[in-house]
Amino acid sequence: MHHDIENPYRPIETEVIEVITETPNIKTLRLRPKERISFVAGQFIELTVPGVGEAPFTPSSRPAEKDIMEVTIMKVGKVTERIHQLNKGDIVGLRGPLGKGYPIDSFKGKEILVVGGGCGLAPLRSLMYELFDRITDFKRVYYRAGCKTAKDFLYKEEIGGWAKRPDLDLRLTVDEGGSGWQENVGVVTTIMDGIQMDYASGIAVVCGPPIAMKFATKKLLELGFKDENIYLSMEKNMSCGIGKCGHCRIGTYYACKDGPVFTYAQIKNFPNIWD
Amino acid sequence: MAQKYITYNNLLTLLDELGKDYEVYTPVKKGEQRFYRKYAEPADDIVIGEVRPFEPLKAFFSPAREKVADGFKPDIPHSENKPFAIVGVKACDIKGLKVQDHVFVDHDYQDPFYIKMRSQNLIISADCTCSIDTCFCLALGTKPFPQEEFDINLSKVDDGFVAESGSEKGDELIARCSRLFTETGEYVLSKKETQRRRVTREVEENIKKNDVPAQERLGGVIDKNYESDMWKDEAKTCVECGACNTVCPTCHCFLLYDQKNEERMARFRMWDSCMVKDFARVAGGANPRPRLWERLRNRFEKKFDFFPKTADMYACTGCGRCISACPAKIDIRKVLKRLANAS
Numbered sequence: 001m002h003h004d005i006e007n008p009y010r011p012i013e014t015e016v017i018e019v020i021t022e023t024p025n026i027k028t029l030r031l032r033p034k035e036r037i038s039f040v041a042g043q044f045i046e047l048t049v050p051g052v053g054e055a056p057f058t059p060s061s062r063p064a065e066k067d068i069m070e071v072t073i074m075k076v077g078k079v080t081e082r083i084h085q086l087n088k089g090d091i092v093g094l095r096g097p098l099g100k101g102y103p104i105d106s107f108k109g110k111e112i113l114v115v116g117g118g119c120g121l122a123p124l125r126s127l128m129y130e131l132f133d134r135i136t137d138f139k140r141v142y143y144r145a146g147c148k149t150a151k152d153f154l155y156k157e158e159i160g161g162w163a164k165r166p167d168l169d170l171r172l173t174v175d176e177g178g179s180g181w182q183e184n185v186g187v188v189t190t191i192m193d194g195i196q197m198d199y200a201s202g203i204a205v206v207c208g209p210p211i212a213m214k215f216a217t218k219k220l221l222e223l224g225f226k227d228e229n230i231y232l233s234m235e236k237n238m239s240c241g242i243g244k245c246g247h248c249r250i251g252t253y254y255a256c257k258d259g260p261v262f263t264y265a266q267i268k269n270f271p272n273i274w275d
Numbered sequence: 276m277a278q279k280y281i282t283y284n285n286l287l288t289l290l291d292e293l294g295k296d297y298e299v300y301t302p303v304k305k306g307e308q309r310f311y312r313k314y315a316e317p318a319d320d321i322v323i324g325e326v327r328p329f330e331p332l333k334a335f336f337s338p339a340r341e342k343v344a345d346g347f348k349p350d351i352p353h354s355e356n357k358p359f360a361i362v363g364v365k366a367c368d369i370k371g372l373k374v375q376d377h378v379f380v381d382h383d384y385q386d387p388f389y390i391k392m393r394s395q396n397l398i399i400s401a402d403c404t405c406s407i408d409t410c411f412c413l414a415l416g417t418k419p420f421p422q423e424e425f426d427i428n429l430s431k432v433d434d435g436f437v438a439e440s441g442s443e444k445g446d447e448l449i450a451r452c453s454r455l456f457t458e459t460g461e462y463v464l465s466k467k468e469t470q471r472r473r474v475t476r477e478v479e480e481n482i483k484k485n486d487v488p489a490q491e492r493l494g495g496v497i498d499k500n501y502e503s504d505m506w507k508d509e510a511k512t513c514v515e516c517g518a519c520n521t522v523c524p525t526c527h528c529f530l531l532y533d534q535k536n537e538e539r540m541a542r543f544r545m546w547d548s549c550m551v552k553d554f555a556r557v558a559g560g561a562n563p564r565p566r567l568w569e570r571l572r573n574r575f576e577k578k579f580d581f582f583p584k585t586a587d588m589y590a591c592t593g594c595g596r597c598i599s600a601c602p603a604k605i606d607i608r609k610v611l612k613r614l615a616n617a618s
Contacts, residue, residue, distance in 0.1 A: 005385050005386075005387040005390065006349070006387070007343070007344060007349065007350070007351045007387060008384065008386070008387075009343040009344050009531065009542055009544070010343075010344040010347070010348070010349060010351075010542075011344065011347060011540070011542075012347065013347035034347075048533065048540065048542075049537075050533070050536075050537050050538075050539070050540040051533065051534065051535055051536045051537030051538070051539075051540070052533065052535075052537070053531075053532070053533045054531065054533065055558060074559075076558045076559045076560070077558035077559070078558075079558070080558060093347060093540060209559075210561060235557055235559070235561070236555070236557065236563075237554075237555050237556060237557050239530070239531050240529070240531060242383075242384035242386075243378075243382060243383060243384060244378055244379060244382075244384070244386055244527070244529070245528055245529045245530070245531065245544075245547070246527065246528030246529070246547070246549065246577075247528065247547075247554060247555055248555070249555075249577070249581065251581075252581055252584045252585050257383055257384065271501060272563060275561065275562075275563040275564075
């Protein structure tokens with residue numbers, strides 16, 4: 001009999017322990033679930049606001065930190081608007097972790113190029129923490145990130161600190177420069193040239209808005225990255241998280257259980273993947 | 276499996292017997308349609324035989340609206356109702372259950388709600404004793420009489436039925452109520468076979484008349500016709516009502532919906548429709564299928580491309596319910612014909 005199957009639709013009671021304002025429309029919630037949740041970078045969770053509904057997010061915190069999870073959330077819809085009104089001490093619900101994250105063990109000994117844009121820097125922060133925790137496992141890590149303007153840049157100070165790390169090759173860009181911005185101006189593909197790495201054997205990880213992922217992937221292919229070495233985070237309408245409700249189908253996969261991290265090789269033959 | 280004979284009156288006694296452990300449902304006929312109704316007492320409108328009822332069988336196992344979480348409690352909300360015994364189930368709906376089982380049971384993740392309902396229920400199926408114009412099960416490899424996945428199957432012969440057990444539950448039930456069954460003879464068994472041949476021929480004629488392609492001709496048709504103009508053409512009259520999804524025995528998509536009470540979290544799931552505009556839309560606004568014809572194509576892609584590639588079966592049973600239900604007269608047989616003929 002199957003009486004031991006846990007209820008996959010039940011959220012875990014979770015306390016908001018801090019709300020951090022990152023940019024005018026992005027906040028980070030520090031969450032303490034009442035039951036321990038362990039995830040790998042790239043997996044996602046469903047966050048419930050009681051009485052409002054739930055929505056999918058990818059944690060942005062260090063996976064090794066087991067009691068606290070951080071989720072960085074842009075205000076874009078009904079649920080996120082309510083999330084932005086949450087305060088310290090409020091109770092929310094959390095389901096997960098769901099889906100498949102980055103297969104970091106398989107990156108061992110390789111050069112890794114991480115490319116991020118906009119809100120995509122949130123899941124990538126979680127990945128970067130995991131890479132930093134075992135940085136000597138990799139040949140070299142490159143980080144390329146872009147946002148619309150300097151004031152939209154997530155984790156600005158923290159990423160500024162990463163720039164000083166000798167074990168990381170980092171470049172940043174904004175679409176529209178302004179006073180005080182010392183780095184590159186242009187879309188993220190403009191800082192992907194000239195990297196002294198072996199593209200054919202390198203790993204690329206891309207996370208950002210669909211349009212940025214589309215052009216970054218095109219650029220990576222031009223540089224010589226292999227389809228199976230390009231890891232993409234596909235944003236679909238994930239709901240149940242276990243491949244039942246049907247909303248997030250992408251070709252022969254469900255983004256919620258087979259992804260949200262896919263290699264380009266897995267999905268390149270499906271029509272309209274960037275829509 | 277040995278076959279037994281049960282008279283209609285004894286079958287009604289069996290239903291009374293089942294009523295002790297189950298909520299018993301039988302099809303009844305109203306006008307030209309058949310519907311499931313809870314069995315209470317013998318009635319003239321009960322029809323065990325004929326063709327599929329209006330509602331798909333999935334309605335018993337994943338209700339149209341169901342509570343799936345109540346607060347943050349880890350236990351599974353469940354009803355105190357008795358499990359269902361569903362009588363007169365058709366072969367096309369059993370094929371539908373195989374698709375539902377794949378989604379909710381045989382997949383990477385299991386759904387405890389569906390599994391509970393499904394494992395406790397009893398299915399007493401029945402041969403079709405006639406066909407209606409929209410029946411085309413044979414094109415999808417399903418015969419108009421159940422061959423698997425039933426506890427007992429009934430084949431109407433004269434004023435009773437040939438009863439065949441298909442499971443341990445069926446064996447036990449027949450053994451427990453052996454007084455209601457008699458042995459079968461050559462005569463009833465040959466009448467059963469004659470009837471099966473007759474109904475099969477009727478469906479074959481339907482398929483021929485409507486020129487429905489056999490499933491052997493459907494391999495790769497979605498890939499080949501993905502960019503075809505036929506989708507725009509077929510979707511022209513669609514009113515996005517989702518009736519095709521609701522009546523389909525294989526459609527399984529659902530919406531998780533939270534009760535609008537911030538004091539107490541309660542979550543429900545409801546059947547959802549992929550024909551509705553926002554089905555795949557993400558919160559940021561991006562929508563992979565903003566146009567209606569793209570959603571119609573997606574519906575066929577799911578049934579005739581995704582399922583054969585991921586579950587080795589077409590998610591269509593040939594029951595024809597979507598043809599009857601569609602106010603826009605979109606006819607799946609015609610769409611399949613266009614797909615098969617264009618490639």
